[in-house]
Amino acid sequence: CWGYGEDDGPSSWHKGYPIAQGNRQSPINIVPSETVHDSSLSPLIVSYEHCTSIGISNNGCSVAVEYADTEQGPGIYRGPLSDAYRLKQFHFHWGHKDWHGSEHTVDGKTYTSELHLVHWNASKYQTFREAVAAPDGLAVLGVFLETGEEHQSLHKITDALSMVKFKGSNADLKDFNPKCLLPKSLNYWTYSGSLTTPPLHESVTWIVFEEPIEVSKKQMEKFRMLLFSEEEEDEKLMENNFRPPQPLKGRKVCASYN
Numbered sequence: 017c018w019g020y021g022e023d024d025g026p027s028s029w030h031k032g033y034p035i036a037q038g039n040r041q042s043p044i045n046i047v048p049s050e051t052v053h054d055s056s057l058s059p060l061i062v063s064y065e066h067c068t069s070i071g072i073s074n075n076g077c078s079v080a081v082e083y084a085d086t087e088q089g090p091g092i093y094r095g096p097l098s099d100a101y102r103l104k105q106f107h108f109h110w111g112h113k114d115w116h117g118s119e120h121t122v123d124g125k126t127y128t129s130e131l132h133l134v135h136w137n138a139s140k141y142q143t144f145r146e147a148v149a150a151p152d153g154l155a156v157l158g159v160f161l162e163t164g165e166e167h168q169s170l171h172k173i174t175d176a177l178s179m180v181k182f183k184g185s186n187a188d189l190k191d192f193n194p195k196c197l198l199p200k201s202l203n204y205w206t207y208s209g210s211l212t213t214p215p216l217h218e219s220v221t222w223i224v225f226e227e228p229i230e231v232s233k234k235q236m237e238k239f240r241m242l243l244f245s246e247e248e249e250d251e252k253l254m255e256n257n258f259r260p261p262q263p264l265k266g267r268k269v270c271a272s273y274n
């Protein structure tokens with residue numbers, strides 16, 4: 017199947033998923049000076065109060081924290097969104113070293129890692145599976161991580177990583193409220209894009225925050241001990257699980273006011 021290696025990596029995904037060469041692929045390089053300041057863009061509302069995190073799992077391409085799918089679940093609305101979107105999971109992308117690892121770039125700058133909070137349009141669709149392929153089906157919040165001070169809440173995630181070292185492993189992670197992983201400023205860029213891994217559906221309204229959060233080098237090292245491989249397989253370190261920026265193909269990127 018697909019991966020991030022020499023033979024199965026992003027440059028060969030188009031063979032199994034022709035949409036890889038589509039007109040609204042993600043990630044992209046964001047050029048702030050070329051963004052459109054859309055004054056009609058209202059602040060994004062993030063309401064993560066009722067947060068029933070179910071657990072943390074290694075799905076073989078990243079580490080993800082899953083949320084229960086309930087009516088009053090955590091979600092986001094307003095901003096560029098016309099409907100309410102419900103949080104399904106969040107996961108990360110990172111590199112072999114601190115100088116790279118993010119998927120989106122800003123004026124060509126790469127960050128150490130990128131957190132994706134994946135939401136689906138529960139106002140319009142019955143299930144995530146239905147929404148994942150619909151043009152207005154998903155909304156993903158992107159948060160850049162850069163190395164600096166230790167993040168006071170990320171330890172709840174990094175402390176659990178040793179329990180999900182292998183592909184297919186999962187562990188309990190109760191009541192983790194991801195609001196603590198958002199930057200102080202909710203200034204964002206937004207554009208129409210896609211999943212950044214196969215099946216690469218063009219179903220995502222991307223909302224990428226300008227301000228990165230700080231995590232320590234030690235916290236990043238814990239991500240790099242995860243494995244792409246299963247328990248009995250040859251060990252393959254989980255790192256460089258990011259897709260490089262894709263052609264903008266005439267899309268405009270809007271900037272919010274906050």
Ligand SMILES: NS(=O)(=O)c1ccc(NC(=O)NCCO)cc1
Nearest residue numbers: 132134148156210211212213214
């Ligand atoms: N990296 S990303 O664009 O945020 C992303 C989010 C969800 C998926 N896929 C997903 O959640 N699939 C679950 C079953 O279809 C793939 C990539």
Ligand SMILES: [Zn+2]
Nearest residue numbers: 107109132212
């Ligand atoms: Zn992602």
